[in-house]
Amino acid sequence: MTGKSVSVLKEVSSVKSFGGTQKVFEFESKQLKCTTRIGVYLPAEASEAGAKLPALFYLSGLTCTEANFIEKSGFQRYAAQHKLIVINPDTSPRGVKIEGDDDGWDFGTGAGFYVDATEPKWANNYRMYSYVVEELTAVVGENFPVNTERFGITGHSMGGHGAFTIALKNPTLFKSVSAFAPISNPTKAPWGLKAFTGYLGKDTETWKAYDATELAANYKGPAIELYLDQGDADNFYKQAQLLPENLAAVNNPLVNVKFNLRPGYDHSYYFIATFVGDHFEYHAKILNA
């Protein structure tokens, strides 16, 4: 992590929910060089003197802001039940006005892919990897009653890719890891090819640092488990954008992929809402142990 941050959080909204409070803050991100928003759910216990609660980070998918997970997943019930602080950032820089950043829904604004871009046009702002790993964790540690030794991470689709790659690269920072319908092998799928070419350039060797399947195959850290739910009626799954089987097939004794294929479920927040309780229970068992 970086040294002491001086980020000043400005509260955008605060609403009581399941006994706790769902808040949204904004601050000036040093990594993204723009104002960015985060959702912060504080269970009731966060108000107790001396509280130090585990925190679960949720990374959203393509086109999302911080709002989607807050409004549509129903996670607050489970965060309250398991006494977890929940942090969910935006999916890209906003308002930085790079030419072409609004041309597509799967690249640029709303589609940061949780990488540190190296292509000059994007490299100044599109630093979602370092933003999450270094800046966001520090901002959260400084501003909320979290136990920084008990961080978990999860996400959906592009955000599932983010959760898995970030955890595989930082296995001591995040103690529990899961994903909903993650992009699991982006170097082999259209979304990933487009994003990595755009942000990282043509040298495909550099892409492997942000591909969960590649990272899992070459992983040498402490034993890690990746908990994964995938709906089999998910059109992006059927179109081979996600490729969770490639990740599940990795043969590395240090990596255990718990792969649940869910009959009939699609890629939407109805799928997330249905299984988010299972994921929170999974994280809570590890983070509250």
Added chain:
Amino acid sequence: MTGKSVSVLKEVSSVKSFGGTQKVFEFESKQLKCTTRIGVYLPAEASEAGAKLPALFYLSGLTCTEANFIEKSGFQRYAAQHKLIVINPDTSPRGVKIEGDDDGWDFGTGAGFYVDATEPKWANNYRMYSYVVEELTAVVGENFPVNTERFGITGHSMGGHGAFTIALKNPTLFKSVSAFAPISNPTKAPWGLKAFTGYLGKDTETWKAYDATELAANYKGPAIELYLDQGDADNFYKQAQLLPENLAAVNNPLVNVKFNLRPGYDHSYYFIATFVGDHFEYHAKILNA
């Protein structure tokens, strides 16, 4: 109820959720004289041969369509748990192009107030009371595996007003009744005064047929219970738009108002999401008995 309907339902969407299916349909409403949409949640048990499940009707508040409750309340978890079919209609006719119907957010489109308008300009389309009581219940009875003897009704804000007034006027049609932050005494509050003047005209005697507090005071049917949650940080409550205390103060031994004031909660779907599980449990106890 009316005789056999010949309404043809067209499926707009269908998504698996908590083991069941969240659907949206549209059809040509005879009462509203326009195409209208309804949400229909079918728990897994609705697919079983010979199924006849209870149904809970949810009426939305000002500005809402059928989408808000479906996307933001998280009710599907509890509908699945209690094996309830859930029906949620739109809040007004749409696309009927009456001059002025889009001028305000609290009158006209999105603000039907669950009355049968008598003012000539609105009387042809704005028949949300008869739409819900006669047409929607019949359409549901003909198209889904419901037990028409086991209907419950609930709603939020303007829809809570709808749920309470409809139940008080039809206590044998709806066996269980609840509301979130209902407009409880509209003839004494700004929203109600504007809506009733517009839809019903200046004869305030006619307004009483659509005022829960008036209806409760004069109620002579079988004993009825009205289950009511209200957040005390709700700005519309503080502005005296809702007036639940007036309803709770009605002294009629046939009417029991279970009034729960919830500290710190506002008027939003975060409030609804927090307590919707309690409401479903309440309805299920009666409807599944």
